[in-house]
Amino acid sequence: MKLTILGCSGSVPTAANSASGYLVSFPDSPSIVMDLGSGTLAQLELHQDPCDAHITFSHLHADHCLDFPSLMVWRRFHPTAPAVSRNFCIGPKDTPVHLGRLSSDEVDGVDDMSDTFAFSPWVAGQRELIDEVYMTPFPVLHPIETYALRMEHSKTGKTIAYSGDSAYTESLIDAARGADIFLCEAAWGASSEGKAPNMHMSGADAGRLAREAGVAKLVLVHIQPWGDPQAALEAARAEFEGEIVLGAAGMEFEL
Template sequence: MKLTILGCTGSLGAPKGPASGYLLRGTRGPAVIMDFGPGTLAALQQVQDPADAHVMFSHLHADHCMDFPSLMVWRRYHPASAAPARNLCCGPVDLPARMGRLSADIEGEVDDMSDSFAFVPWRNGEPETIADFTVTPYSVVHPIEAYGLRVEEPSTGRVLAYSGDTGWCDNLVELARDADVFLCEATWGDEPAGKPEAMHISGQEAGRAARLAGVRQLVLVHIPPWVDDQATLEAARSEFDGEILLGHAGMELSI
């Protein structure tokens, strides 16, 4: 499994890169895009044909999905590389309505995405086969319907866990159990004191989740541009003594 970070800044795009978006490639099947925030389509064009990929979403806040309408334009209207067939799109149950409203030409209408994607809604704890991967969504704590995603590659046994956006909850640890790589948000920086509950976690909490889950490698993502990256990293190290990386746009990992 190969992971390419298209972007991973928290809450919005930043000079250092796009908002949340990740590209997964296995050994045989089509690529899989995991979240698709502002700026990620431009980054995707450098490494992957946008018309040849499945798409899955952790949740539908703008920083995780707003390049999807532009992807629909590429897939439908590119003069040389339009999508030759449908791909899968997995996510929260209201995804077709939310994204359809953004793509519609007339106020109040909902663009039908079924010409380009076959939609499958997530169901907590129920795995889906997507290209070379088995993906299991875990409900997490956020102001809207949101999931952490556990991505397993049956041919190798490798596991990538992705927190999505979440406050502290039991499923954060369960989805990452024994993962080879854990992409974990750290929006609140070094520690969560004084921050709203049930929304995001800190670097300290990301490190704690990695330790409790027994992961091999922790990659900190979703850090806003106004947050101190190094302080966030040190906070994670106070809880987890395994390998920790700061995620960044263009990072590639073989898992």
């Protein structure tokens, strides 16, 4: 199992770092993409056939889902390599309507994805089997329906946890417990003090969660272009003695 960061820029993409998107690939089954924000489809094309992937969403803010309509075009209309079968799409319950409006030809229309994706909504705490892995959604604190995602490989037991976007909440401890890699947002930099409530976390929050969950490796992500990644890293180190990495587009982790 291999994790590749397609992009991890917070809120908006940059020329060097797409918005949120994480590719998990396997030797003998389709890959799984967690979020598909602005710019991530182009990065996915560098690594594999974009059609050979299941798509999951933590939530439906634009920086986590906006490349999905373009993926639909690729899957349906590529002249030589369109999708030959359906893949899974799993996300918040409003995903088909929210993303269907973005890819509809009509202003008030809703494009039906069922020709190319089999959609099912997350049910909080319910494990979903996707080929070789189990994925479990954990509700977190954000202005819209949002989940942290826990991915467990059924054969090796290797585990990836992804915070999605969230303020600090104990459900993230359960999502990340014992994970080999914890992708955790640190949008507020060093501290969440004085920041908007129920939105995001800081490096200190991420480090505290990593310590309490007992993760092996913490990867800090979703830091905005105007943020302070070094401050987030130092604050996380003050809370967590394990390995910490500042996430960047193109990073790969073998599990």
